[in-house]
Amino acid sequence: MLQFKPHASPTPADTRATLLENPGFGKVFTDHMVTVRWTADRGWHDGQVRAREPFALDPAAAVFHYAQEIFEGMKAYRTASGEVVLFRPDANARRFVSSAERMAMPALPEEVFLAAVEALVRIDADWIPSSEGSLYLRPFMMATEAFLGVRPAQEYVFCVIACPVGAYFKGGAKPVTVWATDEFSRAAPGGTGAAKCGGNYAASLLAQAEAIRNGCDQVVFLDAAQHRFVEELGGMNVFFVMEDGTLVTPPLSGTILPGITRDCVLTLGRESGLDVQERPYSFAEWQADAASGRLREAFACGTAAVIAAIGEVRSPAGAFQISGGVEGPVTGKLRDQLVGIQRGVVADSHGWVRRVSVEAAAA
Ligand SMILES: *Cc1c(COP(=O)(O)O)cnc(C)c1O
Numbered sequence: 001m002l003q004f005k006p007h008a009s010p011t012p013a014d015t016r017a018t019l020l021e022n023p024g025f026g027k028v029f030t031d032h033m034v035t036v037r038w039t040a041d042r043g044w045h046d047g048q049v050r051a052r053e054p055f056a057l058d059p060a061a062a063v064f065h066y067a068q069e070i071f072e073g074m075k076a077y078r079t080a081s082g083e084v085v086l087f088r089p090d091a092n093a094r095r096f097v098s099s100a101e102r103m104a105m106p107a108l109p110e111e112v113f114l115a116a117v118e119a120l121v122r123i124d125a126d127w128i129p130s131s132e133g134s135l136y137l138r139p140f141m142m143a144t145e146a147f148l149g150v151r152p153a154q155e156y157v158f159c160v161i162a163c164p165v166g167a168y169f170k171g172g173a174k175p176v177t178v179w180a181t182d183e184f185s186r187a188a189p190g191g192t193g194a195a196k197c198g199g200n201y202a203a204s205l206l207a208q209a210e211a212i213r214n215g216c217d218q219v220v221f222l223d224a225a226q227h228r229f230v231e232e233l234g235g236m237n238v239f240f241v242m243e244d245g246t247l248v249t250p251p252l253s254g255t256i257l258p259g260i261t262r263d264c265v266l267t268l269g270r271e272s273g274l275d276v277q278e279r280p281y282s283f284a285e286w287q288a289d290a291a292s293g294r295l296r297e298a299f300a301c302g303t304a305a306v307i308a309a310i311g312e313v314r315s316p317a318g319a320f321q322i323s324g325g326v327e328g329p330v331t332g333k334l335r336d337q338l339v340g341i342q343r344g345v346v347a348d349s350h351g352w353v354r355r356v357s358v359e360a361a362a363a
Contacts, residue, residue, distance in 0.1 A: 001044075001112065002119050007031045007051040013126075020129055023164040025304070026136070030124035030162045034116040038106050040154040047112070049119045052161060058146035062153040068143035069198040070099040073303045075134040075165075076121045076356065079344030084125055086354045087342050089114055091260045095196060096139065102195040104152035105141060112158075113139060118356050120160050125358035132167035136304070165304075173335070175311025175327050176300065178220040178233065179211030180283060182316050185224035186231065186255075193231075193255035200257075204234040216314055218300065222283055223255065229280045231255055236302035237262040238310070240281060241330045242289070243296050247274040248281050261301040261338070267350065268337050274330070286313065290320045297328030307335040 010031040011019070019028045029052060036047040063069050072092045077085050093110035100107050117137055121128075128135040139160045143153030184207035187193020192200055204219065211219040220238065223229040231250055232238050237259040240248040247269040252258050270276045289295035290313070298310040311325035340346030341353065 001036075002034065002047040002049050002115060004119075004123075005048055005050040006123065016126065020127070020133075020164055023129070023133065023166050025165050026163055028163055030120075030127040030135070030164070032120060032123050032162075034120050034160040036108070036112060036116060036158045038108075038156040038158070044106075044108065044112060044158075047116070049123055055157070057144060060146040060148055062143035062145050062147060065148060066143070066150060067197070067199045067202070068103055068105055068153055068156075069140065070096065070103055070105065070196055071138060071140035071198065072096050072196060074117070074137045074139075075303060075342075076128055076137060076162075077134045077342050078128050078130055081344060083344065084121060084128060084356045084358045085342070085344065086117065086121065086356060088260050088264075088352045089117055089354055091263070092117075092139070095258065095260070096141075099195040099197060100141065102192055103197055105143070106156060108141065108158050116158070116160050120162055121356050122358050124162055125356075127162065127164050129164050129166070133165055135162050136165045137162050173309065173327055173332070175309035175325055176217040177215065177312040177314060178218050178300075178310055179207075179214050179216035180220050180222065180230075180313060180315035181207045181210060182222070182227060183207075184210070184219075184221070185227075186221040186234070188224040189253075189255060191224075191255065194252070194257060196257060201234070208234050214314055220313070228282045228284070230283055230286060232257065233300050233302075236300035236305065236308070238300050239265060239298065240286070240289075240295055241274075241297035241299075241328060243294050245274055247276045247330075249276075249278055250281060251278040259302055261303060261306065264338055264352070265301055265307070265334055268334055272333070272337075283315075287320055290322050293323075296323055297331050298322050299331045299334075306338060307331060 033052040034049050038044050074092045093113040097107045141158045144157050145153035145155035186204050207219040218233045220233050221231045299307050301307045309327035309331045312321045341348050
């Protein structure tokens, strides 16, 4: 269902090579994008792989007013043997469907999602950094219907763009400091916390700015109802490693985004003999366990950074460190395993890695 309209004048190879030297995150984009349209009468149609360019949208497009927008974040990697792979793209496709349902948007068939992502990876394969970096893929969908009435829109565009990104941990994995906000909430019961929608991020930005003002890297949110239980960071899930070998993470109760990295960590943790517990963990417990030494490690996880140790927690009530603020062995081991599977140097016993044939583009 995808029509190919390759870029008439793609970025020259030497310019691309310069851009790939230090791409940063989310600033350098590839030459193409994929778009598929949806209308109430025609369903999904007009799929195109085409030159990346700005959208022309009516000022009344519903996304500008009522924020019907969802997205995904995933990566294509070059493995040690030079193959191009995606990591659990089927899980992203499924989550995109559930996010769409929550936002009263049309479900994009999983096979269309996968075909679009793979088509973009294939046509822009030369943009995948060869070594430590990866190609970050951003599928998203927005309401484009020009109508100011409040109801689900009847026109949408699904789009995938891509940007090469460098190694997140260049120069070693430095533990992050998180800010526990007592004022702001990310998601409330019955709200949109489990959907990957732009609105959740808009709601988190002020708290994130507060975190930065307090010398922290990221904000960690507590539950909206009682401000007692740890939920997650603005865009990463959170785990706790106890001295007795338990691995604790907050349960998916509707206010937490069901991270694919989170799911991998649960699986790998179980397999490595940890006692995995999905249970509410209060901020008071966190503080007490860090002080007593019962808590050995804490880390955040998500596609962008994979796994990042949390070394210090600050809040309006004070600060505390976890194991002296240095990364612990369980955190490091889980990251090495996960990155190893993604890079094809650790056996993929779960069928998580999906190969993309890019011969045509490489020829
Ligand atoms: C995307 C996201 C995550 C991490 O999900 P992954 O599938 O592991 O990348 C965690 N929390 C929030 C709020 C997110 O948007």
